[in-house]
Amino acid sequence: MKAKKIGNIILIALLTICLVGFSGCIDEDEETIRIGAIYPLTGSLAITGADVQNGILLAVDIINNYYDLNLTLARSKGIGSLDGTKIEIVFGDSEGSSSIGELKVKQLINEEKVVALLGSYQSTVTNVTSEIAEDEGIPFLTALSTAPMLTERGLQWFFRTTPHDETFIRNFFEFLQDIQEEKNITLKRIAIVYEDSLWGTEFAEYCGRYARDNNYLIVANVSYPAAATNVNNETQRLKDAHPDVVMQASYVNDAILYMQTYNVMNFSPDGILANGVGFVEPQFIEVLGDAGNYILTRTTWSNDLVQTKPLVGTISNMFFERYGTEMTGNSARAFTGMLVLADAIDRAGSTEPNAIREALLETNISSDNLVMPWNGVKFDHETHQNMLGGGIICQIINQEYCTIWPLNLATKDLIWPIPR
Secondary structure (H helix, E strand, O other): OOHHHHHHHHHHHHHHHOOOOOOOOOOOOOOEEEEEEEEOOOOOOHHHHHHHHHHHHHHHHHHHOOOOOOOOOOOOOOEHHHOOEEEEEEEEEOOOOHHHHHHHHHHHHHOOOOOEEEEOOOHHHHHHHHHHHHHHOOOEEEOOOOOHHHHOOOOOOEEEOOOOHHHHHHHHHHHHHHHHHHHOOOOOEEEEEEEOOHHHHHHHHHHHHHHHHOOOEEEEEEEEOOOOOOOHHHHHHHHHHOOOEEEEEOOHHHHHHHHHHHHHOOOOOOEEEEOOHHHHOHHHHHHHHHHHOOOEEEEOOOHHHHHOOHHHHHHHHHHHHHHOOOOOHHHHHHHHHHHHHHHHHHHHOOOOHHHHHHHHHOOOEEHHHOOOOOOEEOEOOOOOEEOOOOOEEEEEEOOEEEEEEOHHHOOOOOOOOOOO
16 A cells, blocks of 8 residues: 555545535635535545545536536536526535434535435435435435435435446346356356445345346355454355355445455455445555455446547546546546536526426436446436446456456456456
């Protein structure tokens, strides 16, 4: 781990946190459209929160100022239908806690008078904060929380742009089928490892369901608290089960802890398929270095997508120039979610919450106007889940995330099994 680089990232995170409630060069006396955003800006997920925050702020800058980019609202200044009124983001720090998130969302709605909300990274926190927004009749868009149940609650004011975990897990098994045919190998034994909150437990449930449907054998089902500081016992259980593949859902600190423990205890299955999140944070590779190589992870973003989508390179470079770190799947999805919400406000021509909600329902953004490798953004009218999203699978090769699936987007050949 390079101490200087880590120091820079921490400094960026601290500086970004100091910008809470600030969205760019907006005069305090200027009328703005205030949008609330609830994320973990301090605590164990502070670096993730800063990454997400930076993605939102970059999007707001593009909305509020003129950029010659093929993105919604880029070639104008502010919200055109509202005479160029600018967006202002008011951030609330959940600290990674549902109870604190609950307090923050009430503050944003009742005191800050926001007209819509973004949040909240962790599905457990999003579950609580979005219910409050529902009661208050305020549109709430999540660009990051992937627990499938969030769009199965029948909420009228809740929308999700990111694919959820059922999509990602289905992708896992499609990928496994493809590589078995391509490499003439047989994989039967799967272990599932997951942090024990809403996000992790739903991940495990869907892994088990798809494994049974595809005739795989679950040889270990290991849950743990995300705040764990020792996973030796869990790793020994995995070793004793002899899985071909480990499917894992972890946040960044526990993802790093597991990889370090796997190395120390010489646990090396043929493949580790991670459910993104902690495995796609810059900190993951910075801490582990070469020890993080060959991990496979689902994601919705990779910088090597520039080879098939030039807009990716433009936005990625803008992000790096401003914040000194690479754009990630988290910041890219947050960036996209902000643009989608602003697009709805522009089409609504109003800051009245119900008008924004109705505009969100009619969203239809083309893939050509997104940095994400999706077919677009269009919400199901019943669940409010984006129907056009999808995932990719990357492998870490030479400390770089390389797209290896779907095959039509692949920039590198899969390395399988993990070199021991």
